[in-house]
Amino acid sequence: MVILGSTGSIGTQALDLVRANPDRFRVVGLTAGGSNKELFEAQVAEFAPKFSGLGEEASAEAAAQPADVVLNGITGAVGLRPTLAALEAGNTLGLANKESLIIGGPLVKRVAREGQIVPVDSEHSAIAQSLRAGSPNEVRKLVLTASGGPFRGRSRDELAQVTPAQALRHPNFAMGRVITTNSATLVNKGLEVIEAHLLFDVPFDRIDVVVHPQQYIHSMVEFTDGAVVAQLGLPTMLVPISMGMAWPERVADAETPIDWTKAADWRFEPLDDGAFPAVRLAREAGTRGGTHPAVYNAANEVCVDAFHDGRIPFTGIVDTIAEVMAAHHGVRSEGSLTIEDVLAADAWAREEAARILETQK
Incomplete structure (x- = not known):
């Protein structure tokens, strides 16, 4: 295995699984x-890998090393080059770095x-x-579940008062600041x-939240046929990482199973698009395709930093993403999209988001 982002949440948990299964996994x-x-x-x-290094270039080089699996646990757009390097080398890619697929989808x-x-x-x-x-031809729709975050049920006016410390109190998971x-x-x-x-x-119209x-x-x-098949488990990342x-095999005892002797109530609620328009905006970006998903992602990363620096309110994050998306017109057809196009759109979105934030002071 090659593990990219080894000191983050995904990486450290993956290494825990390696420690628990030394006969099955070897870190290279x-x-x-x-x-x-x-x-x-x-x-x-501890693991004495053949290759180790810090930074994006090191990750891209590591991803191309001969391995059964490359686990990309990097956060953010910097994961794109390592993702492409792993795939081009023919390695199986365990993808936790969603941004690389989202911004570089066609690539x-x-x-x-x-x-x-x-x-x-x-x-x-x-x-x-x-x-x-x-x-595949029997699938009617995919249904993604969402916790609703720590502010589920709040109105837009109430969300405007959210502080950075409150935003970091996820109800179920301990993750990094951006995620x-x-x-x-x-x-x-x-x-x-x-x-x-x-x-x-x-298609997007067959993906529900x-x-x-x-x-x-x-x-x-x-x-x-109307059947719904779900995967259940404790709200942790150990099973998906394993x-x-x-x-397609499973790792024995990767996680503790649910205790079915204890009573529990599970709720399902519709998504409040008015208070939380981020999903609707993402659908728009994905439907437009090209470089729009890269712009959505890059603008968000800039806005998250601005929020935690106290420069914009919580609602300003998605509001600014919407402004940046509305200003973006540099779409190239997906068939001819290059990594340079994606990275240029990423850089433009960051500059545009910074410009908009500067005018809001």
Whole structure:
């Protein structure tokens, strides 16, 4: 295995699974962004990989090393080059870095062979597992579940008062700043809708989102006969990470099963598009295609930083994304899209978001 982003949430949990299964997994490559050098050095000392390094270039080089699986646990658009490098090298890609597929969709799909990408997002792993219950032509729709974040049920006016500290209190998961904030705005769910479309070749009008606060049901597939197949489990990432490492096999005791002797109530609620328009905006970006998903993602990353720096309100994140998307016209046909196009759109969106934020001071 090669693990990219080894000091982050995905990477550290993957290494826990390696420790628990030393006869099954061997680490041959480790990379990280560099924010926690002390931990990275300790990981390198423990696992003694053939290749290790810090930064985007090191990750791209590591991804191309001979391996059974490359687990891309990097956060953000910097994961695109490593994703392409892993696929071009013929390695199976365990993909937790959703941004690389979302911003470089046509590029990634052009390079990937069938079955080469194994999703590690809990929702997409759940869908991949559930799809094994039927054939592709029997699928009516995909249903992504969302916790609703820490502000489920609040009005837009109430959301405007949210503080950065409050936005980092996810009800179920402990994650990094960007992903946790994205879960609070539901930008993360919007990105996952685009990801589901690209991974499973299902049109956007057949991908639904339902709020399930408990997050025991990770996602579902509705088949043409009316049957719904879901993958259930505790609200953690251990099962999807282990599936990404061993697909299509399972890793014994990766996670504790649900205790069915305890009573529990599970709720389902419709998504409030008025208070949380991020999913609708993501559908628009995905439907337009080309470089629009890259613009959506890049603008969000800039806005998340601005929010945590105290420069915009919580609602300003998605409002600014919408402004940047409205100003974007540089779409190239997907068949001729290049990595330079994607990175140029990413850079433009960041500059445009910064310009808009500057005018709001």
